[in-house]
Amino acid sequence: MKFKIYRYNPETDAAPYMQDYDLAIDAGNMMLLDAILMIKANDDSLSLRKSCREGVCGSDAMNINGRNGLACITPLSGLKQPVELRPLPGLPVIRDLIVDMTQFFKQYHSIKPYLVNNDPPPETERLQSPEDRAELDGLYECILCGCCTTACPSFWWNPDKFVGPAGLLQAYRFIADTRDQATAERLDNLEDPYRLFRCHTIMNCVDVCPKELSPTEAIGKIKDMMVKRAV
Amino acid sequence: MLERIVTGAHYGLRDWLIQRVTAVVMVLYTLSLAGYWLFQPVMDYNAWTLFFSSNFVRTFSLLFLLSVFYHAWIGVRDIVMDYIKPAFIRLLLHVLVILALLLYVIWSVQILWGI
Numbered sequence: 641m642k643f644k645i646y647r648y649n650p651e652t653d654a655a656p657y658m659q660d661y662d663l664a665i666d667a668g669n670m671m672l673l674d675a676i677l678m679i680k681a682n683d684d685s686l687s688l689r690k691s692c693r694e695g696v697c698g699s700d701a702m703n704i705n706g707r708n709g710l711a712c713i714t715p716l717s718g719l720k721q722p723v724e725l726r727p728l729p730g731l732p733v734i735r736d737l738i739v740d741m742t743q744f745f746k747q748y749h750s751i752k753p754y755l756v757n758n759d760p761p762p763e764t765e766r767l768q769s770p771e772d773r774a775e776l777d778g779l780y781e782c783i784l785c786g787c788c789t790t791a792c793p794s795f796w797w798n799p800d801k802f803v804g805p806a807g808l809l810q811a812y813r814f815i816a817d818t819r820d821q822a823t824a825e826r827l828d829n830l831e832d833p834y835r836l837f838r839c840h841t842i843m844n845c846v847d848v849c850p851k852e853l854s855p856t857e858a859i860g861k862i863k864d865m866m867v868k869r870a871v
Numbered sequence: 872m873l874e875r876i877v878t879g880a881h882y883g884l885r886d887w888l889i890q891r892v893t894a895v896v897m898v899l900y901t902l903s904l905a906g907y908w909l910f911q912p913v914m915d916y917n918a919w920t921l922f923f924s925s926n927f928v929r930t931f932s933l934l935f936l937l938s939v940f941y942h943a944w945i946g947v948r949d950i951v952m953d954y955i956k957p958a959f960i961r962l963l964l965h966v967l968v969i970l971a972l973l974l975y976v977i978w979s980v981q982i983l984w985g986i
Contacts (some may be wrong), residue, residue, distance in 0.1 A: 794985040797953045800876045830883075833952070866884045 641665055643679065643723035645686065649735050652855055656733070660722070667717040675701055675716055676725070685734045695850060698785030700736050701728055708787035708848040731798065734830040744786050751811040751829065756822035772818040778812035779858060781851050782806060788845035788855055794838040801834035805845035805855030808836060809820040811859035815865065836862060891944045893938035898936045900935035923969045936979045 641663050661679050673693055680686045688711075689806035690700040695713035697716040703715055703726040711725075757766065787797050787802035803811065808830075815826050830836040836859065845855040911918060922928055946970050955961045 759917055801878050826879075829879075831881050831948075832878045832882045833886065835879050835883070837887050840950075863884070863887065867888065870884055870888075 641667065641675065641716070643666075643675070644722045645736070646726040647686070647736055649685075650733075658724075662869055667715075667719075670711055670716045672704065672714040672716050672719065673712040675723075675791070675859045676711055680721065687738050689738055694834040696783060697832070698783035699787045701785040701787045701850075702791075703727065703729060704811075708791045710785060710850045722796070728860060730790045730792075739786075739790075741786055743799045744784075744789055744804065744806070745856045747789075747807040748784065748810060750835075751803060751807050751814070752822070753814065755814065755817060755820050756825075757819055758821060764790060766819045775816045775818075776813060778853055779809060782809055782813075782853055783851060785850065787809055787848045787850055791844040792839075793842070793844070794840065798838055799832055801849070802838040803830070803835050804840070805859070808839070808862065809853060809858045810856040811860050824869075827862070827869060830862060832867060840849055890913055893942040896934060896938040897942065900931060900938075903931070908938045923983070932983055933979060937976065940975055944968065944972055 643661040643663065644658045644663060646656060647653070647659045660742075660814070661683070663675060663678055665675065665678065673690060674688075676688060679692075680688070688700060688702070690712065691697040693712045695710050698710065700711040701708060702711055704711065705720055705724050706781075708728060716723075725737060727733050727737045727739045731741060731743065734740050751766040784806060786806065788809075789806045792802075792805055794802050811826060811830060811834070812822050815823055820826075839856075839859050841859075842854055843856050846857075907922065908914070923932070948965060951961055951968075953965050955964060
């Protein structure tokens, strides 16, 4: 199988370049990450992040044949050759397939991704009705791999001001949580022409999400809540 | 001055909502005008002037044009926000766009009531 991989080591390379690799393997049931690790066994200068190798940690997000995804859960057999691998777009490259995710996590932290509840903790858990709990489905599963946010042109243009789909999905996760008491502050925090409303609903995020979540739907629900609050 | 990233101008929802409402007005007007075009047997200068001499058509047309201008303002402003970073040049462009759109409003009234 043929591969074309983005290589860049800022300490030695003047500019990034694409390197060809050829593996004498049959795709079979292998995932893309398996192939990359075989390449790395031959050329240990190739750098990438990976950890759980089963789509849970979100470390090996990369641009695969022009589409963001997780290498560990992308079947090798479905990929057109040469398989072109690039780092996630829109973020500074540290080396090869490793990007600097500082800006991504800065935006994530800006929406206060934790429960705000000032009541004294009860003896047992803070309980929710099954219906209230169901609203969090499709929100809490996000693994923060960054596939959606780095596929979003609004984030490419304004990474310092637009929260991005991953951050907004998590913003709604806490806005929707009946145990949270900071709903008004959370809405205030997003009521801005940049932070939320840079989203023009092009749905690249939904298209690439490896966990099949819908940031667009969550963003729509935040907008609905803002409208309800305002009228 | 220290370079800090500032956000929090609280007009996000308002403009987003106005863009939706003006879009609905534009669709209604476009469909009405297309309907008139389809079911109008003769389409000549006289029919056209008669059509636009009605106060209702003039008012609806002005409402449509105002919607277009407001809708365009939000869209153009978003583009300027994406591509023009220095605040002074951005403000200058915003002012120019607003002035141009205001002139279009005056011009529209002159045309609609000048027939």
